[in-house]
Structure formats: structure tokens, C-alpha cells
Amino acid sequence: xxxxxxxxxxxxxxxxxxxxxxxxxxxxxxxxxxxxxxxxxxxxxxxxxxxxxxxxxxxxxxxxxxxxxxxxxxxxxxxxxxxxxxxxxxxxxxxxxxxxxxxxxxxxxxxxxxxxxxxxxxxxxxxxxxxxxxxxxxxxxxxxxxxxxxxxxxxxxxxxxxxxxxxxxxxxxxxxxxxxxxxxxxxxxxxxxxxxxxxxxxxxxxxxxxxxxxxxxxxxxxxxxxxxxxxxx
Amino acid sequence: xxxxxxxxxxxxxxxxxxxxxxxxxxxxxxxxxxxxxxxxxxxxxxxxxxxxxxxxxxxxxxxxxxxxxxxxxxxxxxxxxxxxxxxxxxxxxxxxxxxxxxxxxxxxxxxxxxxxxxxxxxxxxxxxxxxxxxxxxxxxxxxxxxxxxxxxxxxxxxxxxxxxxxxxxxxxxxxxxxxxxxxxxxxxxxxxxxxxxxxxxxxxxxxxxxxxxxxxxxxxxxxxxxxxxxxxx
Numbered sequence: 001x002x003x004x005x006x007x008x009x010x011x012x013x014x015x016x017x018x019x020x021x022x023x024x025x026x027x028x029x030x031x032x033x034x035x036x037x038x039x040x041x042x043x044x045x046x047x048x049x050x051x052x053x054x055x056x057x058x059x060x061x062x063x064x065x066x067x068x069x070x071x072x073x074x075x076x077x078x079x080x081x082x083x084x085x086x087x088x089x090x091x092x093x094x095x096x097x098x099x100x101x102x103x104x105x106x107x108x109x110x111x112x113x114x115x116x117x118x119x120x121x122x123x124x125x126x127x128x129x130x131x132x133x134x135x136x137x138x139x140x141x142x143x144x145x146x147x148x149x150x151x152x153x154x155x156x157x158x159x160x161x162x163x164x165x166x167x168x169x170x171x172x173x174x175x176x177x178x179x180x181x182x183x184x185x186x187x188x189x190x191x192x193x194x195x196x197x198x199x200x201x202x203x204x205x206x207x208x209x210x211x212x213x214x215x216x217x218x219x220x221x222x223x224x225x226x227x228x229x230x231x232x233x
Numbered sequence: 234x235x236x237x238x239x240x241x242x243x244x245x246x247x248x249x250x251x252x253x254x255x256x257x258x259x260x261x262x263x264x265x266x267x268x269x270x271x272x273x274x275x276x277x278x279x280x281x282x283x284x285x286x287x288x289x290x291x292x293x294x295x296x297x298x299x300x301x302x303x304x305x306x307x308x309x310x311x312x313x314x315x316x317x318x319x320x321x322x323x324x325x326x327x328x329x330x331x332x333x334x335x336x337x338x339x340x341x342x343x344x345x346x347x348x349x350x351x352x353x354x355x356x357x358x359x360x361x362x363x364x365x366x367x368x369x370x371x372x373x374x375x376x377x378x379x380x381x382x383x384x385x386x387x388x389x390x391x392x393x394x395x396x397x398x399x400x401x402x403x404x405x406x407x408x409x410x411x412x413x414x415x416x417x418x419x420x421x422x423x424x425x426x427x428x429x430x431x432x433x434x435x436x437x438x439x440x441x442x443x444x445x446x447x448x449x450x451x452x453x454x455x456x457x458x459x460x461x462x463x464x465x466x
Contacts, residue, residue, distance in 0.1 A: 192443040199441040206433035210425040219460035225394045227452035
């Protein structure tokens with residue numbers, strides 16, 4: 001039903017930057033929902049991206065970051081956080097201009113082993129760096145606090161649980177909240193404020209990693225519970 | 234009932250270091266539960282501590298950090314995170330030796346305005362610094378992810394929600410989990426592992442502060458929800 005809705009009312013052109021787990025999972029889900037998706041990688045014709053496009057039918061294509069960014073009305077940054085700025089520079093500021101850029105990346109630095117540390121944190125964030133570097137993109141940070149399978153299928157985790165959004169453009173943020181519900185079935189979206197709140201969600205990586213260790217499953221999330229209940233958006 | 238239990242079976246001598254909101258709230262609750270509590274501050278006879286002791290009956294006393302640390306079988310670090318090491322040095326390594334030191338502090342740095350940043354994070358934590366500095370104390374980090382009124386009364390937040398513990402001494406950690414349940418009524422305690430997991434819980438301060446902004450109430454917490462349910466301790 002959601003698929004038909006999306007096909008009928010909302011079939012969009014979407015550029016997904018990054019061919020890792022998150023990028024492939026999101027791109028595949030968006031295709032299943034009836035959108036046209038171009039998967040972008042450093043160079044057009046990368047083996048992973050070609051394979052993905054071949055497996056996903058006529059609405060799926062692949063190209064360099066710049067091609068995918070030009071193609072999409074809405075863009076996803078699914079590149080590795082430590083390489084995101086470089087990837088987006090390769091995508092080109094002109095191709096990001098005026099567009100919603102959904103940033104799901106975390107600046108995880110594995111160079112000192114595991115658990116990874118954050119390459120940016122506390123007084124800055126990847127979300128903010130991207131917004132500063134590309135002031136004409138409408139950066140919305142979201143989905144970075146859950147595993148990529150949960151991103152596109154929150155029903156994998158039972159009961160109520162929350163996803164966070166933040167960004168400087170209120171309209172873009174509201175639109176993304178709507179898309180999270182329509183595309184993926186998120187039921188509760190908490191608006192944390194401007195893009196500097198990306199510091200807060202990116203710094204949830206350490207607790208995510210520890211909980212993964214403690215729980216032994218990838219499909220989990222948090223529910224925010226408050227005195228007097230709280231109104232979900 | 235819990236009060237009687239604590240009085241009958243468990244009346245303990247507890248040293249609470251720090252006379253701020255967290256220290257006073259925890260100390261007052263521990264008195265109400267029938268324990269003997271000494272509230273410690275930089276200098277014996279501080280106005281706040283004297284006032285607290287006078288208001289809390291014969292089981293309440295106050296003194297310098299060293300006196301409170303000597304007094305307690307179990308200790309709470311409720312000092313400001315940026316001053317905790319200094320306070321504990323003043324308490325004296327000999328007075329911490331072999332004891333459970335429940336560290337509820339967060340290294341929040343307000344010197345650059347609000348929201349505060351963390352003075353230690355990512356590759357280290359306050360919990361670890363304390364454990365390194367006082368290797369013979371049994372540091373258990375917990376309660377630092379909720380407001381102090383919720384620390385001692387989790388029922389302020391409706392339904393199920395979780396508190397985290399971490400530390401290097403398994404026995405101390407299990408004992409603290411037990412005390413959290415017995416004293417304060419915590420029902421779900423998640424063990425995140427050794428003291429380095431303090432990085433994860435201390436780095437939840439930014440999301441706590443943003444959620445406080447978004448929700449407008451102090452009494453909230455998170456519930457961890459996982460595929461297939463999860464077993465609470």
C-alpha cells in the first residue's frame with residue numbers, strides 16, 4: 001500500500017551517494033517503493049554500483065557522485081563519514097544547490113582499531129561541516145542512530161521507538177520527516193533543532209556500539225520516555 | 234516497604250561527595266531509606282552542607298571530602314565533572330581504597346557558554362580518568378544519563394526505561410545494580426562492560442541536552458528496544 005502510494009503520488013528521482021551497506025540498503029528500498037534511483041560512487045562503473053543497478057530493474061542506475069547528485073531531486077549522503085566532505089566535493093556544490101541532502105553518515109574513525117572513535121565531535125559535527133561547506137544545500141541529519149536495515153524498516157524493532165532529525169531549513173526538515181514516515185514507516189520523528197544537533201546524534205555512536213555489544217543484535221533503537229507522556233510528531 | 238527493607242537489612246554508611254543538586258538529592262534519598270550519610274564538600278562546615286545535615290536528622294552529617302570518603306562504605310562522586318579529579322584527590326586515595334565509588338558526574342564544560350561541551354570525550358572519559366588515578370577504588374559509572382530527580386526516583390518517568398552501568402570490577406558492578414534497584418527502584422539495568430564504556434554514557438549528554446530542549450521537561454529517559462525483545466537484568 002505504501003508502495004503504491006509512493007508510486008502514484010511520489011515517484012521521485014533520488015541520488016544515493018555511497019555504495020556501502022547503508023547506501024545499497026536505502027537505494028534498494030527506494031526502488032522497491034517505485035522511485036528512480038541513481039547510486040553514486042567515486043567513479044562511474046564501479047563493480048558494486050553496476051551490480052546493484054543490474055539487480056534492481058529499469059529504475060535503477062549508477063554513476064559518479066556528480067552524476068548521481070545531478071540526477072536526484074533529493075540526495076542521500078551514505079558515504080563513509082571520514083570521506084564524506086571529499087565525496088560531496090566530487091559531487092559538486094552546483095549539484096547539491098537548493099536540494100535536500102539527507103545525511104545519514106557518522107564520522108567513525110577505525111584507524112586506531114575498534115571500537116572506532118569519532119573523527120569529529122563535541123564542538124563540531126559532520127552534519128555541520130557539510131552544511132558549512134555547502135551552504136546552499138539543505139542538510140538534514142537523520143537515520144544515523146540506527147543500523148541501516150532499521151533505517152528503512154523500523155518495524156524490525158518492536159513497539160514504539162524514535163528517530164531524530166535536525167537541520168537549519170524548517171521546510172526541508174518537515175519534508176524529510178514526512179518522507180521517513182511515508183517511505184520507511186517511521187512513526188515517531190523527534191526534531192532536535194538546527195544542524196548543530198548533529199553533534200548529539202553523532203555522539204550516540206559510542207552508546208550504539210556498546211549496546212550492540214551488550215545486546216548482540218543489530219536491530220535495536222531507543223524510545224524516549226518522558227514524564228506526562230510526550231507528543232510524537 | 235523498600236525503606237524498611239533498607240533500614241532492616243541494609244542500613245549503610247555512605248559518603249556523598251558534592252553538595253550540588255545531584256549530591257543533595259541522592260544524599261536526601263539515602264537518608265530517607267534509613268542509611269547514615271555524610272555529605273562532603275571542599276571544606277567542612279560549608280553553608281550548604283550544614284543546612285542539609287540540619288534538615289535531615291540524626292543520620293545526616295557533613296564534612297570535608299576526606300571525612301566523607303573515610304566515613305562511607307560506599308561512595309558517590311557527585312562533584313562537578315570538571316573538578317572531580319581534584320575533589321577525589323582531596324578525598325584521598327587511602328579513603329577510596331577498596332570501596333565502591335559510584336560516579337554519576339559528567340565532564341560538562343560551561344566555559345564556552347551553553348549548550349556545554351564535554352571537557353573529556355571520545356578517546357577518554359571521566360570515569361576512566363578516575364579509575365586510572367585511583368586504581369584501588371572500584372569505580373562504577375552509572376546514573377549520569379538522567380536528571381538527578383530521576384536518578385533516585387525512576388518512577389517519575391512512566392513505563393519501562395533503562396539505566397546503564399559500567400566498571401572494571403564485576404562484583405562492584407553487580408552490587409551497584411542491586412543497590413539501584415533496592416534503593417531507587419530501578420527495574421532495568423544494562424551492563425555496558427568495563428569502565429571505558431563511560432565514554433558512551435558521558436557522550437549521551439549532548440543528546441540529553443537536546444532532548445531536554447525538545448521535550449521541555451527534565452524527567453525523561455530512554456528505553457532500549459531490540460528485535461526479539463531483550464532480557465533486562
